[in-house]
Amino acid sequence: MARRKLVYEGKAKILYEGTEPGTLIQYFKDDATAFNAEKKAVIEGKGVLNNRLSEYFMVGLQAIGVPTHFIKRINMREQLIRQVEIIPLEVIVRNYAAGTMAKRLGMEEGTALPRPIVEFSYKDDSLGDPLVPEEYIAAFGWATQQEMDDIVSLALRVNDFMSGVMYGVGIKLIDFKIEVGRVWDNEYPRLILADEISPDSCRLWDIETGRKLDKDVFRRDLGDLADAYTEVAKRLGVLPTNVTHNPTKPTLIN
Ligand code: 5GP
Numbered sequence: 001m002a003r004r005k006l007v008y009e010g011k012a013k014i015l016y017e018g019t020e021p022g023t024l025i026q027y028f029k030d031d032a033t034a035f036n037a038e039k040k041a042v043i044e045g046k047g048v049l050n051n052r053l054s055e056y057f058m059v060g061l062q063a064i065g066v067p068t069h070f071i072k073r074i075n076m077r078e079q080l081i082r083q084v085e086i087i088p089l090e091v092i093v094r095n096y097a098a099g100t101m102a103k104r105l106g107m108e109e110g111t112a113l114p115r116p117i118v119e120f121s122y123k124d125d126s127l128g129d130p131l132v133p134e135e136y137i138a139a140f141g142w143a144t145q146q147e148m149d150d151i152v153s154l155a156l157r158v159n160d161f162m163s164g165v166m167y168g169v170g171i172k173l174i175d176f177k178i179e180v181g182r183v184w185d186n187e188y189p190r191l192i193l194a195d196e197i198s199p200d201s202c203r204l205w206d207i208e209t210g211r212k213l214d215k216d217v218f219r220r221d222l223g224d225l226a227d228a229y230t231e232v233a234k235r236l237g238v239l240p241t242n243v244t245h246n247p248t249k250p251t252l253i254n
Contacts, residue, residue: 032046147189180194
């Protein structure tokens with residue numbers, strides 16, 4: 001088989017040239033990283049689960065009219081996506097205090113926020129993705145004021161959808177990160193949801209027990225990450241309930 005052209009390799013995903021102009025193939029790796037890649041591991045099956053889960057959320061979002069880069073899943077680890085101009089921001093939506101917000105403000109993790117809060121970080125690993133005010137974003141030309149307003153609306157729609165889906169399966173959506181890309185219709189730019197939505201980029205807590213079902217399991221050494229992600233996938237019906245995670249054997253899912 002001819003080798004595909006690698007376009008970009010990140011910490012958890014690889015982008016290859018797609019089958020048609022304007023498309024890419026997004027490959028989900030098993031690599032897990034935290035604290036700016038200071039902590040690293042290979043978690044067997046994570047890429048397969050995230051490919052499936054991200055497909056599930058993107059398809060659901062498209063069904064309620066949220067534009068996304070997702071075109072179709074190709075196989076267990078790959079999906080065909082629309083090529084976008086990535087806006088160099090991490091867009092974070094928080095419903096409850098946790099992580100950097102809890103630390104910065106001295107809040108107890110899990111404290112409900114008065115309303116969902118959207119914040120922007122500048123996407124730069126070497127700087128540790130610093131939180132940036134809108135003033136910086138406009139001044140440095142990363143996004144226009146109109147685009148920032150559109151990103152906030154998009155992020156809140158994603159939050160409503162994701163919170164509802166998760167609540168339906170007994171999971172509290174604490175916070176999450178999305179990335180947004182620009183596509184051009186003739187000379188007019190339009191924003192669409194890009195990257196992925198998976199337990200790698202969300203905080204998900206079981207409503208009854210408070211068990212963490214997201215990447216904090218890896219960041220904080222709380223147990224088997226693939227088990228946590230498998231639990232999310234099972235509850236959503238993305239995996240048959242009789243499939244159990246076996247770290248020594250790959251699990252075939254259709
Ligand atoms: P925090 O700012 O508290 O570290 O993260 C807030 C939310 O955004 C969490 O759900 C976290 O998983 C997600 N997030 C923040 N930065 C990144 C990142 O660089 N990569 C991924 N995958 N998720 C992130």
